[in-house]
Structure formats: C-alpha cells, structure tokens
Amino acid sequence: MGIESDHRSLARVIAADLGLATVTGAQGVAENVSPSNNNGYERTLQWTKIDQAVAALTPFVNATAAGKAGFDTGTSYAFQPFTPTLPTELGDFISFGG
Numbered sequence: 001m002g003i004e005s006d007h008r009s010l011a012r013v014i015a016a017d018l019g020l021a022t023v024t025g026a027q028g029v030a031e032n033v034s035p036s037n038n039n040g041y042e043r044t045l046q047w048t049k050i051d052q053a054v055a056a057l058t059p060f061v062n063a064t065a066a067g068k069a070g071f072d073t074g075t076s077y078a079f080q081p082f083t084p085t086l087p088t089e090l091g092d093f094i095s096f097g098g
Contacts, residue, residue: 011023011060012033012034013033015033016033016034018077020033021033027045059071
C-alpha cells in the first residue's frame with residue numbers, strides 16, 4: 001500500500017504541473033495537490049488487498065476504463081523529456097538505528 005501512496009503523490013505532482021489546484025481521488029472529495037499525502041490508500045480507505053489499488057488505478061492506464069470513470073480521453077498531453085536533479089546532494093546514509 002505504501003507504493004500506491006507514492007503513486008498518489010506522483011499523480012498530485014503531475015496534476016500541479018498541469019496547472020490543477022485540486023485532485024479528486026477515490027474518496028470522491030477534491031483535495032489540494034499540495035501537500036500530497038497517503039491518507040487515501042493506507043488510512044482513510046483502509047484497503048487491505050492490492051486488487052483494491054489496481055481497480056482504483058486502472059483508469060489511469062486503460063483508455064476504456066478512463067472513459068467509464070469520466071475522464072476526457074479525447075485530449076492528449078505531450079511528454080516533455082527531462083533530467084531530474086536533486087535540490088541538494090544526498091548525505092551519507094548512516095543507519096536506520098541512528
């Protein structure tokens with residue numbers, strides 16, 4: 001489920017890049033795109049099976065499912081390749097124990 005919360009965070013980052021201020025998730029409630037959080041999958045929805053996440057994410061990878069979910073499938077967005085850069089260099093990893 002933690003991985004799916006990362007996908008949710010990624011979706012919010014993409015939404016912000018598209019100029020969207022809110023995103024409506026599985027709860028059906030519009031939420032600000034910033035800050036992203038994992039409340040939808042792990043806490044609020046209390047999903048316990050990966051199939052639940054697959055069903056929620058299918059409209060984002062299948063045009064037919066997207067249309068049924070109410071997404072505009074007639075508009076395409078060009079991908080602009082980029083090279084991601086970290087704002088600062090990563091520090092040395094010490095340990096999880098401190």
